[in-house]
Amino acid sequence: MMNNSMTLIMAGRQQRRRRWIIVTGSLAAVSCVLCCAMLLLGNTIYPVQDVIRTLLGEQIKGVSFAVNTIRLPRMLAGLFAGFAFGMGGSVFQTMLRNPLANPNVLGITTGSSAAAVFCIVILHTSDSIVSIASVIAGLATALLIYTFSRGRTFSIGRLILIGIGMQAMLNAVISYLLLVSAEPDVPAALRWLSGSLNGSQMHELPPLIITVLICVPVLIVLMKHLSILELGEQSAASLGVNTDKTRMVLIVGSVCMIAIATAVTGPIAFVAFLAGPIAKALVGTGLSAIIPAGLVGVNLVLAADLVGQFAFEVRYPAGIITGILGAPYLIYLLIRMNRKGDL
Template sequence: MRQTIIENLAAGRRKRRRRWIIVNSILLLLACILSIAMLMIGNTIYPVSDVIRVLMGESVDGATFAVNTIRLPRMLAGLFAGIAFGIAGNTFQTMLRNPLANPDILGITAGSSVAALFCILILRTSNTTISIAAVIAGLVTVVILYLLAKGKSFSVGRLILVGIGIQAMLSAVISYFLLIGAQQDIATALRWLSGSLNGSQMNAIFPLILTVLICAPIVILLGKHLSILELGEQSASSLGLNTDKSRMLLILSSVCMIAIATATTGPIAFVAFLSGPIAKRLVGIGFSNVIPSGLVGLNLVLAADLIGQFMFEVRFPVGIITGLLGAPYLLYLLIRMNRKGSL
């Protein structure tokens, strides 16, 4: 009897692992297809052979400039921003055990947006300064959220309500900056606020690439710790996890990614909100959801950008498309949680 139970558990684990590997492989293949499509498709469509030759360093008339200067930076910006938003959103949702507890709803993205917009419209600083300011503002927002939500005892519900309030306040600050900003900068700021990959340049996206390459592996390595934190504070502590240290590393890594991604591409709506739940639905339970969330995030951004650029007569920024996808899900989630009494 005992042997049969052990065999059934082992078989179930192998089945879940196989599903995790298959789903991640499909998501990775889809990401490759979308990345190649972004390099091929534009005002002029270039064959895959020309794109590969350009990437290998050869000079191809017309294709070299279009791919290296315009399409490659745009694709890399969408790819790494999608990974950053996806992993960071899943981290907060898992750690706080609530699908609403993501950087968009909590106001963390808005905090970074205020700092970046202040640098763009008021100070007119360099991209490096914008990135640093966005990270600092994101961390400050997290600290304020925690202090206001702590009270006598920490409550995730209180945290979400405080986050919604902070987001509303920061949205008012953003509107104020748009009112007092120079007229010639308003169009750029509005395009940035909608979440856009337009005008991406290699030197501007380098901080994003570096941040994701450093912070994403940290969150991936702490994936088991994140799953344990999902059990709750007492359960995690009883299992021997240093909850404070793990939570601090996860928050710092996630905020850095979300802040730099926001400073680079603008606040691409709902990617952080959607990636975790979609990934969890695809891979199921039993294994870390960090890598699938990053892959879902980058696929969402790349697919939404292609749809926004080429599916309509007017070209829309990527954030408009992801917003159209995320808003109905947010309403559905709020209605469902309200019926369950989770709000």
């Protein structure tokens, strides 16, 4: 009897692991296809061999400028920002055991946006200063929300309520800044707020790429602790997890990725919110979904950018497309949670 039970447990574990590998591999394959489409498609569709030769360093008239200056930075920005949004959002949702607990809803990206808009319309600073201010403001907002939510003991519900309040306040700040700003400055601020890969430049990408390459391994190492935190505060502590230290590292790593991604692309709406639930639905229970969530984020950003460029007569930023997808899901989630009594 015991042997049969162990056999069933091992078979179930292998099945879940096989499903995880298939889903993750499929998402990675779709990401590769979308990356290739980003390089090939545009006002002019270039032959694959010309694009490859250009990427290898050969100079081809017309192709080199289009691919190296416009399409490659755009693709890399979507790739790394999408992964940062997807993985960071999934970490928040898993750690806090609530699909609403993501940087979009908690106001962290709104903090970055408020700082960026202030720099654009009031200080008229350079793009690099806008990016730095955006990152610092995102980290500061996350620190404030976490500090206010602690009280005597850490409370997930308190954190979400404080985050939603912070988001409302910062949105009001953004509205005020746009209202009092000079008319010529408003379009630049609105373009940034829409969340777009337009105008991505290669010199802007190293901070994002380096941050993702540093933070992703740290978050992967902490995946086991993240799964234990899902069991609840007392259960995690009884299993030997230093909950405060682990949570702080997870928050800092996730916020750093999301804040720098926001500084590069603007707040691409709902990617951090949608990627985790989609990845969990695909992977199933039992194994961490943060890596698949990162790949889902990549696919959402790149696909939204391609749809915004080519599906309509007017070109739309990626954030408009993801916002159209995310808003109905947020309404559905709120209704479902209200019926369950989770709100």
